[in-house]
Amino acid sequence: MARLPELMHRAFFQTISLLSPRGQGEVLRRYFDWWHRSPDPWQLGTDGYERHKYEATLGQVPARPYRRILEVGCSEGVFTGLLAAAHPRARIMGIDISHRALLRARDRTRDAAARTALVQADLVTLATGRAFDLVFCAETLYYVGRPDRLRRASERLAGVLAPGGVLVLVHPWPEAERLHRFVEEDRALSRIAHHVHDASHRPFSVAVYQHERRAAA
Numbered sequence: 001m002a003r004l005p006e007l008m009h010r011a012f013f014q015t016i017s018l019l020s021p022r023g024q025g026e027v028l029r030r031y032f033d034w035w036h037r038s039p040d041p042w043q044l045g046t047d048g049y050e051r052h053k054y055e056a057t058l059g060q061v062p063a064r065p066y067r068r069i070l071e072v073g074c075s076e077g078v079f080t081g082l083l084a085a086a087h088p089r090a091r092i093m094g095i096d097i098s099h100r101a102l103l104r105a106r107d108r109t110r111d112a113a114a115r116t117a118l119v120q121a122d123l124v125t126l127a128t129g130r131a132f133d134l135v136f137c138a139e140t141l142y143y144v145g146r147p148d149r150l151r152r153a154s155e156r157l158a159g160v161l162a163p164g165g166v167l168v169l170v171h172p173w174p175e176a177e178r179l180h181r182f183v184e185e186d187r188a189l190s191r192i193a194h195h196v197h198d199a200s201h202r203p204f205s206v207a208v209y210q211h212e213r214r215a216a217a
Contacts, residue, residue, distance in 0.1 A: 017145020025122040032098035044078040054079055057170050060193050060206045066090045070132040073140035077105025084112035095121040123153045131162035138170035141179040154182035161211040169207045176205035
């Protein structure tokens with residue numbers, strides 16, 4: 001069960017989602033730029049729990065070559081750097097709504113700068129113009145707020161997948177059941193793996209989906 005501070009946190013983002021998509025995006029941009037006034041505010045680069053979650057996430061990814069990878073909500077690039085190391089031949093795009101976070105992400109991913117693009121973008125209005133073989137969205141969907149925005153965000157995630165592409169969602173458990181429900185209902189996607197990591201004080205779910213390949217003409 002979610003703790004009171006988490007419930008209040010979620011209620012705050014539910015309220016913001018009553019704004020227009022553009023207004024919601026502007027408030028979130030300012031909010032996360034404020035959070036990133038100091039480096040690594042969530043200790044993503046140093047916390048043992050976060051490191052465990054990253055390892056568990058990468059461990060669920062099907063072993064195959066990936067040419068284009070998208071990370072939604074890349075923050076300061078901790079996981080982006082791990083992706084670059086794990087997939088040395090892939091081109092990687094990380095998106096985040098915070099400009100400050102992306103500036104630090106560029107420093108973290110400097111060794112892979114030639115094949116890493118970091119873009120300021122909002123998941124609800126995401127339009128990359130590209131199709132990706134592998135897409136990650138972790139600890140992000142609860143920020144989009146009310147159900148209609150969650151549905152739109154889920155459609156954006158499915159929409160950037162190439163045929164046969166893989167989508168990985170990572171969110172707190174059991175809240176993940178609510179956050180992933182529109183992806184679960186998408187007939188173009190099939191769940192190919194799911195694991196709940198409940199041994200820690202903050203259980204989380206790693207769910208993996210695959211976009212169904214289109215039939216040849």
